Amino acid sequence: MGRSPCCEQDADVKKGPWTPEEDKLLVEYIGKNGHGSWRRLPKLAGLNRCGKSCRLRWTNYLRPDIKRGGFSDDEERLIIHLHATLGNKWSSIATKLKGRTDNEIKNYWNTHLRKKLLSQGIDPVTHRPRTDLLAGLPNLLAAANLGGAAHQLPLDLNAIKLQADAAKFQILQGLLRVLASTTAPPPTAAVLPGTELMTSILGATLAANSAGILGQQQQQQQQLASVDLSRLGQYNGNYDNLPPLTNDSCTQQTQPAMSSMSPDSLLNRISSGISGDMLSSPELGQGGPSASNMTTSPMAAPPPMVAADDHQCNTNTPSGGGGGGDGMSCEQTPASSTFDGLNLDDIDINDMEGCWAMTDMLLAEQCPSWLISSNNASEMYISKNNTSEM
DNA sequence: AATACCTACAACCGCCTTTCG
DNA sequence: TCGAAAGGCGGTTGTAGGTAT
Known part of the structure; x- marks a missing residue:
């Protein structure tokens, strides 16, 4: 079964870089005769090359319509x-x-x-803020739980706070995605990845943390608020590329709103959520290990991204529906979203506090399973530390 | 000057899909 | 309908040139 490798029968066929003479022979032959059968072409053109090699050389470098030079x-x-x-x-x-x-x-x-x-802190696979930055959280939590030296705690907490911010970004992504979908211009506008905004947010927080402004969540929120959300309009709905936080329709509504929780509880809840399996979710492109000593409830996998192929894009795009005509209307759309049904009238994108409040509401109403996981290291951490000052 | 290392990119490899007799 | 040939694709490797030590 299976085809024999190209040119296997001819062990003397030349490999490696093409010479100008070979290029000339190939161009001249195709110019006169067309390529026809690639397998027969080398003999006919007087080339001691594999037909496949000839095809590659032609399509990638010798074709007259090839555009050379750097990318704009x-x-x-x-x-x-x-x-x-x-x-x-x-x-x-x-x-x-x-x-x-x-x-x-x-x-x-x-x-x-x-x-x-x-x-830029963007995962080139997922096009979302890198989650590998968060990979050390389980170990940090475990270390803290196992009685790390007191002088190490601040570092651990710093990391946890960072993770908490990242988790909040996840939540905000869904929110922003909703906003972007209503403010986005037609796809003919300049296309920028939505990750840029998230990068600036994440960058601001990273900068803040590295500058020692740790534990001041309010300040970080101000940094978040300093980002002009109205810029979302230029992102062409790219937040559609972001999968929703979770597809787990949580039935428990006993969790307090994030804004009403103490910072410590909030951080710990979020930290527990982004630990463990969430970090190794294949949807995030992470194969990272979960903390072996944690028993965090498995996070429900995010809904699959529905990436329409070209054909689907063409057939699904309403004719004359503002598509750019260059296929750019093809977008990923989450199969479902935690944020579906959100009343946009309730949101003022210039009101960052309001956005956070909306986030709280969404968490309370559709809290994902990972946020309410129990019996894990972070909860033990909470119980261990809930009387201490951070 | 010699060597190691890094970077960019051309080319190859192997697998899958499509075409055709 | 089937199987072989051909085409196409994405991942990987090889190599040349540049840079650092």
Whole structure:
């Protein structure tokens, strides 16, 4: 079964970089005859090459409509956007960038864009704030629970607070996604990944924490509020790319609102939520280990992202419905959302406190299972520390 | 100057899908 | 309908050039 490898029967076939002479032969032959059968082409063109190699050389480098040179900012943004939507479907992405080949885009992604996103704190796989930054939380909690030295506690708590912020971002993402979906302009607008805003938020918090402004959640909220949410309008609904926090329709409504909780309780609740399996959720692209000594209830997997392929995009996009005509209307849409049914009239995007209050309400009404997990290290941590000052 | 290391990118490999007799 | 051939795709490797030690 299975095909024999290309050119296997000819062990003498040349490999490696193409010479100008070979390029000339290939271009001249295809110019006169077309490529026809790639397998027969090498003999006919006088090349000692595999047909597959000839095809690759032609499609990636010798084709007359190939666009050479560096990528423009627009192209970069488009690639990032398309990658967020399509994933590593390089050929599909290449169809949206005139003159660029899938191989070129793939290489550019791996050598430039991927690193660029990482440096911005964005996971290049999920296009969301990096969760690997949170991976140490379970160990921190466990260490704290197991009686870490008192002088180590501040560091642990700093980390926990950071995780708490990240969890809040997750919640806010859903909120922002709703807002963006109502304020977004038609897809013809300049496309920027929604991650930029989240990056600035996360960056602000990281900066605050590293500057020693720890434990001042209010201050961090002010930083969050300093982000002009009205900018969301230019993001072309990219928050649709963000999966909802959870699809777990929680039936318990006994949890106090986040805003009414003490900071310690809030942090611990959130910390417990983002520990364990959540961090290793395949949806987050994380295969990281869970804390082995924790018994956190498994987090319900987020709903699958519904990434329509090109065909689906074309058929699903209402004709004349404001699509850019370049396929950019193809977006990921979560199958369901914790935030579905949210009354947008209740939200003033300029009122950050109101947004937090809305977040609280959503948590109370649709609290995910991971937020109410019990018998885990963080709860033990709470009970151990709920009488101490932070 | 020599060596190690890093980076970018061209090319290859293996698998899957499509085409065709 | 089936199987082989061909095409296509994404991941990986090889290599050349640049930089740091």
